[in-house]
Amino acid sequence: MKSFNEIKNQDKSYIANTYARFDVAFASGKNAHFTDESGKDYIDLGSGIGTNSLGVANDEWVAAVSSQAAALAHCSNLYYNPVTADLAEKLCKNSGMKKVFFGNSGAEANECAIKTARKYSFDKYGADAQRNKILTLRNSFHGRTVTTLAATGQDVFHNYFFPFTEGFLFSAPDLCEIKNIIESDGHVCAVMLETIQGEGGVLPLEDSFLKDLCAYVHSKDILLIVDEIQTGIARTGKFLSYMHSGICPDIVTLAKGLAGGLPIGACLFNEKTEYTLGFSDHGSTFGGNLVSCAGANVVVDNVTAEGFNEEVTKKGEYIRAKLKELLGDEISAIRGRGLMLGIDFKSKTAKEIVAEGLKNGVVMLTAKQSVRLLPPLTISYEEIDEGLNRLANVFRN
Numbered sequence: 148m149k150s151f152n153e154i155k156n157q158d159k160s161y162i163a164n165t166y167a168r169f170d171v172a173f174a175s176g177k178n179a180h181f182t183d184e185s186g187k188d189y190i191d192l193g194s195g196i197g198t199n200s201l202g203v204a205n206d207e208w209v210a211a212v213s214s215q216a217a218a219l220a221h222c223s224n225l226y227y228n229p230v231t232a233d234l235a236e237k238l239c240k241n242s243g244m245k246k247v248f249f250g251n252s253g254a255e256a257n258e259c260a261i262k263t264a265r266k267y268s269f270d271k272y273g274a275d276a277q278r279n280k281i282l283t284l285r286n287s288f289h290g291r292t293v294t295t296l297a298a299t300g301q302d303v304f305h306n307y308f309f310p311f312t313e314g315f316l317f318s319a320p321d322l323c324e325i326k327n328i329i330e331s332d333g334h335v336c337a338v339m340l341e342t343i344q345g346e347g348g349v350l351p352l353e354d355s356f357l358k359d360l361c362a363y364v365h366s367k368d369i370l371l372i373v374d375e376i377q378t379g380i381a382r383t384g385k386f387l388s389y390m391h392s393g394i395c396p397d398i399v400t401l402a403k404g405l406a407g408g409l410p411i412g413a414c415l416f417n418e419k420t421e422y423t424l425g426f427s428d429h430g431s432t433f434g435g436n437l438v439s440c441a442g443a444n445v446v447v448d449n450v451t452a453e454g455f456n457e458e459v460t461k462k463g464e465y466i467r468a469k470l471k472e473l474l475g476d477e478i479s480a481i482r483g484r485g486l487m488l489g490i491d492f493k494s495k496t497a498k499e500i501v502a503e504g505l506k507n508g509v510v511m512l513t514a515k516q517s518v519r520l521l522p523p524l525t526i527s528y529e530e531i532d533e534g535l536n537r538l539a540n541v542f543r544n
C-alpha cells in the first residue's frame with residue numbers, strides 16, 4: 148500500500164491542478180463508512196457529491212456491476228443491448244416521461260436538454276423566429292462545459308473562456324420578473340431550473356412558485372426543463388423532486404445519484420419533446436454504457452421499492468432533530484428536503500467545519516457559505532448518530 152504522501156505527491160505531479168483536495172486518500176468503504184489509506188474510519192455524509200445513492204459497495208449493486216463488466220462492458224450505440232433499454236423503461240415508467248437520451252455526466256444531460264429545447268422551437272416556429280433563448284435562475288448551477296457554464300446563473304462562472312454560448316437570460320425566482328423578461332425579450336424557448344439549488348447553497352423553490360411558473364410557461368408554449376441532477380433519484384424523498392409540487396416538466400435531466408457512483412447522464416423527454424431529436428441530431432460514444440446502466444438499474448429498483456422514499460423523508464427529519472438536539476445553539480438555519488440538507492452555523496465557517504469534521508472522521512460538503520449533507524440514501528440510524536456526534540465534536544474541541 149502506498150503511503151499518503153506518496154499518493155499525494157504523485158497526484159500533484161501528474162493530475163491537472165483544478166481541485167483543492169483535502170489531505171485524505173480514501174481506499175474503501177461500506178454503506179456510509181469510508182476507510183482511508185491508513186485504515187481510519189469516516190462516516191460519509193456526502194456520498195461523493197450525491198453519487199453513491201446506495202452507499203459504498205452495496206451487495207446487489209456490486210454483483211450487477213461486476214457481472215455486467217464480466218459479460219459485456221460496452222458495445223456502442225450502433226447496436227441494441229439487453230441492459231440500457233431496461234433502464235430507459237424504468238426511468239420512463241417511474242416519471243411519466245416518454246423517452247430517454249443517455250450521456251455520461253450532468254453537464255452532458257443539460258447540453259442535450261438545451262439542444263432539444265432550441266430544436267423544439269426551431270422545428271415549430273422556424274429559424275426566422277429566433278426562438279432560441281433559455282431563461283435560468285440566478286445562483287443556479289448547470290455544469291462546466293462552455294454552454295452549461297453560460298447557462299449557470301452566477302457571474303463567477305462567466306470568465307476566462309470567452310466567447311460563451313449566447314442565448315441565456317437570468318432571473319430571480321420571481322414570477323413577475325420572469326414574465327417581464329420573457330415578454331420583453333420575445334425569443335425564449337425554455338426555462339431551466341433546479342427545484343433546490345444545490346451548488347448555490349441548498350436553496351429550495353416554493354412548490355407554489357413552481358406550479359405558477361409551469362402554468363405560465365406552458366400557456367406560452369415555452370418548455371420547462373428541470374435539472375434534477377442533484378435532487379433526483381429519491382434524494383428529496385420523491386423519485387424526482389419536482390413531484391413534490393405536482394408540475395409536469397417537458398425535459399428532465401439526471402446524473403449524480405443515478406448509477407450509484409458510476410458515470411452516467413440522462414435527459415428525459417415528455418410527449419412534446421420525445422421526437423424533437425431525430426437520427427444523428429445527437430449522440431455519445433459511451434452514453435448508455437452497460438456497466439453504468441447495470442448499476443443504475445439496481446439503484447432505480449431500490450429507490451422505487453415500497454417505502455423507500457418515506458424512509459428517506461424520515462431520516463431527513465431525524466437528522467434535523469438530532470442536529471438541533473446536539474448543536475441547536477450553533478445553528479442559524481437548516482434548509483432542504485429529504486436527505487439534501489444545507490446548514491448555516493453561527494460561530495464557524497462551512498469550510499472550517501468540513502475540514503475539522505474530516506479530522507474527526509466525518510465527511511461533509513459545502514455549498515457556498517453552508518455545510519451541505521447528501522448522505523447515502525441507505526445510511527442507517529446508527530451511522531447518522533455516529534456521523535452527527537463526530538460533527539458535534541468539532542464544536543467541543
Ligand SMILES: *Cc1c(COP(=O)(O)O)cnc(C)c1O
Pocket residue numbers: 251252253254255257288289290291341345346374375376377402403
Ligand atoms: C453536479 C451538477 C451538474 C453537473 O454535473 P456533472 O456531472 O458534474 O457534469 C449540473 N447541474 C446540477 C444541478 C448539478 O448539481
